[in-house]
Amino acid sequence: MKCLRPIGVALGCSMLASGAMAQLSITPPAQTPAAKKEAPKEAPKPKVHSPVAKKAAPKPAAMPTPSPSPSPTTAFEDPNVDLVYGAYQRGMYKTAFELASTRAQYNNDPKAMTMLGELYANGLGIKRDYAKAVQWYQRAADAGDREGMFALAMLKIAGRGGPVNKDEAVKLLASSAKLGEPKAAYNLALLYLDGQTLPQDVKRSAELLRMAADAGNPEAQYALATFYKEGTGVPKDVEKAVRLLQAASLADNVDAEVEYAIALFNGTGTPRNQPAAVALLRKAARQNSAIAQNRLARVLATGQGAPVDKIEALKWHIVAKTAGKGDLALDEMFADMSPADRAEGEDAARKWIGSNVK
Structure with missing residues (x-):
C-alpha cells in the first residue's frame, strides 16, 4: 500500500512520529459575515517549524490581557460576528x-480558546x-470544541508543550472524530492502519476514512481510494477508487491528481x-510530483496523448531524475537529440530546478 501521511505532517512513511504536529484549520462559526475592512497592521508571517520545545512541565499561563477597545456587550454580543476569524484569515x-x-475571557468562547x-502553537x-498552546487547546477541548481536541491530540502525539501521551491523544482524536x-x-x-499505537484494524480504519472522505477531506478521499483499489478493509472496487481519486484531485491533492491521470x-x-x-499530469508536474514529471516526459517523448515535444520531454525527464525518478528508457530515447535541442532542454530543466529550490 502507498504511504499515507498525517494531515499537515511531512513524515514519509512513519505515520505519526514523535516530532509531528498538524497545522490546524480553524472553522468559523456558521453564518459568519465578512469581517470589517481594516488596514492590515502587520504583514503575514510564514509558518516555520522550529525545533521542538523543551519538554518541561508547563507552568500555569496568565490570562492574556484583553484589548480595552472591544466591549463584551458590543463586539462579542452577537455570536455570528466573527472578527477573530476575519483577522486571522487576513494575516492580522x-x-x-x-x-x-x-x-475567551468575557464569553468563555471555546472557538476563541482554540x-x-x-x-x-505557530508563533503567529x-x-x-x-x-500555553496546550493550556488553551485543553480549555477549548474541555468546552467541547472538536478542533481544539484535534489540535491538542497532535501536540500530545508530538510531545510539544508536555510529555508524549499517545493514549490521551487517541482519546482526544476519537472524541473529535465523533463530533x-x-x-x-x-x-x-x-x-488503526499503522498498528503501533492501536491494534491494527483495517476495517475500522476504512470506516474512519469513509467518515472523513464523506466530509470532503481530500487526504481521506485519496487514502480510501487506495483501500478500494487494493481491497484493504473494503471489497475491491476500482470504479469507487477512481471516483474518490477524482474528488481528491479536484481539491488539489497531488498524489490523487497523478493516480487519477x-x-x-x-x-x-x-x-x-x-x-x-x-x-492533470502537467498540473501535478508543476506541483513537483516526480512521478508526474516522469510520466509527462514519456508522453511528450512518444506523442501518446499529446504532440511530440522532445525538448520539453527532456526538461521534465531531467527534473524527475534530479528528484530520484530516473528512467533508462528515456535516457535511450534522448540519446540521438541534436546538441542544440539537448542544450535547450537542459537549460529549461536548470531554470525549473533553480526556481524551485527552497
Whole structure:
C-alpha cells in the first residue's frame, strides 16, 4: 500500500512520529459575515517549524490581557460576528490574538480558546509557546470544541508543550472524530492502519476514512481510494477508487491528481480521456510530483496523448531524475537529440530546478 501521511505532517512513511504536529484549520462559526475592512497592521508571517520545545512541565499561563477597545456587550454580543476569524484569515495575527483573548475571557468562547492555542502553537502574532498552546487547546477541548481536541491530540502525539501521551491523544482524536472533525477521523484511521499505537484494524480504519472522505477531506478521499483499489478493509472496487481519486484531485491533492491521470490515460475504472490525463499530469508536474514529471516526459517523448515535444520531454525527464525518478528508457530515447535541442532542454530543466529550490 502507498504511504499515507498525517494531515499537515511531512513524515514519509512513519505515520505519526514523535516530532509531528498538524497545522490546524480553524472553522468559523456558521453564518459568519465578512469581517470589517481594516488596514492590515502587520504583514503575514510564514509558518516555520522550529525545533521542538523543551519538554518541561508547563507552568500555569496568565490570562492574556484583553484589548480595552472591544466591549463584551458590543463586539462579542452577537455570536455570528466573527472578527477573530476575519483577522486571522487576513494575516492580522496580533489583532486576532487581542480579539480572541477578550472573547475567551468575557464569553468563555471555546472557538476563541482554540484560536489562541493556534496562535501560540505557530508563533503567529506572539512568541511561540507550546505550553500555553496546550493550556488553551485543553480549555477549548474541555468546552467541547472538536478542533481544539484535534489540535491538542497532535501536540500530545508530538510531545510539544508536555510529555508524549499517545493514549490521551487517541482519546482526544476519537472524541473529535465523533463530533465530526474529519482531520481527527483521518489521523485516527492512520493509527488503526499503522498498528503501533492501536491494534491494527483495517476495517475500522476504512470506516474512519469513509467518515472523513464523506466530509470532503481530500487526504481521506485519496487514502480510501487506495483501500478500494487494493481491497484493504473494503471489497475491491476500482470504479469507487477512481471516483474518490477524482474528488481528491479536484481539491488539489497531488498524489490523487497523478493516480487519477493514470486511470484516465489508461481507461481504468473510467472512460479513457488522454487529453484530460495529460492536463492533470502537467498540473501535478508543476506541483513537483516526480512521478508526474516522469510520466509527462514519456508522453511528450512518444506523442501518446499529446504532440511530440522532445525538448520539453527532456526538461521534465531531467527534473524527475534530479528528484530520484530516473528512467533508462528515456535516457535511450534522448540519446540521438541534436546538441542544440539537448542544450535547450537542459537549460529549461536548470531554470525549473533553480526556481524551485527552497
